[in-house]
Structures are given as structure tokens and as C-alpha cells.
Amino acid sequence: MKNSAVKILSSSHRAMEELRRLIFSGELAGGSNHLESELALRLNMSRTPIREAALALEAQGLLEMRPRKGVRILVISPDDMREVYEVLTALESVAARNAAQAGYRDAELAELARAIDNMDNALEADDMRAWADADDQFHSELVRLGGNTRIRNVVSMMADQVRRARAMTLFMREKPHKSNEDHRQVLDAIRDGQADVAYRIHHAHRTQAQSTLLDLLVRHHLHSI
DSSP states (O other): OOHHHHHHHHHHHHHHHHHHHHHHHSSTTTTTTEEEHHHHHHHHSSSSHHHHHHHOOOTTTTTEEETTEEEEOOOOOOHHHHHHHHHHHHHHHHHHHHHTTTTTTTGGHHHHHHHHHHHHHHHHHHHHTHHHHHHHHHHHHHHHHHHHHHHHHHHHHHHHHHHHHHHHHHTOOOHHHHHHHHHHHHHHHHTTHHHHHHHHHHHHHHHHHHHHHHHHHHHTTOOOO
């Protein structure tokens, strides 16, 4: 029984990663409907891990389960993204303030600094996908340093929605040099124990990121995809 449970868990994880990839790539387009049996056949696995994966992705806001109708891939709605960014902006800014109050040593901020270096290197190499990965690294580490488990859980739940929208607009935006500068200023404020400064800079950074993303979604009609 134990080996069977581990196998199901492993299959469910693989199903979730594959479904996420298909959604992010657009192969499972927003607004499309899919039966569990169809997805199971496509991924060459049974329906049980597909169902478990779909439940997890529903919690992350990527799809919705529909009784007797399978799953529906959610479209990217500007209104939804506005709400997501409002939550992320508030919670991540609190995390930045908490991190600045924690009195971290340089060694404890090394991962945050490394993420910024990776962002700089990615822009120099004109590699926007690498930049996006490094940006995720920064935000994830910032929230971890904030030390609030509940903030970390909520942000994690919404992160995929932001990644999906950003993936669609990544090559439409101007090179995000200002974003890198903002992140470095947040790091400096955390290192110097300037809690209010860290909060203010990160809040402004996330607010600007929201404005840029929503403008691209509406201007290029990507919310209907």
C-alpha cells in the first residue's frame, strides 16, 4: 500500500508539472475545456493523478474543475490580475519590511543578492527567460526572509498566475532595467535595517509592475486568450 501511495503521489506531481507546462505554453489555451480522460490519454497516465493535479492547479487559479465536464483552463482576466497584484503588493511589501527589521547579516542575504546579480547578467545576455527565473528567485527569497509563513503560503498560491501572465508579455515589454534597480534598492534597505524604506520601494515597484502588465494585457487583447 505504501509503495502504491508513493507512486500515485509521484504521478500526480508529474501530471501537475506537465499540465502547468501545457497551460503556460498555450497548448492548453485559456477558455478551453478538457475531459480528464482526454488529459490522461495525452499524458499517458491514469485519471487519478490527473484529477489530483487538476485540484492543485485549481487552487493556484490556473483552471477550474467542472463536475461531469472535466476542467476549464481559465483566461487571464485583467480584473483578476489586478486583484492578485493588490494582494501580492501588500503582502510582499510587509515581507520586505519584516526582513529589514530582522537584522540579517550579509551571508544571510547572499541568495537575495545572487538573484539580483542573475537578473543583471540575464539582461546583459539579452536572455529574458533567465531574467524571469531570476526575478522569481528574488521575490521568493524576499518572502522567505520576511519570516511570515502565512504570507509565504498566500504568495505561493498566487505566484503561478503572475508567471503565466508575465510569460505572455515577457517579450513585449521594455528591458526591465528599472526593476533590477528597484530590487537592489530593496536589498540595500534590508541590509541597512531601513524597514519603512524597504516597504515603500517594494510597494512602488510592485505597483508599477501591475500597471505595466495590465496595460500589455489590454493593449494586445491577451486577456481573451
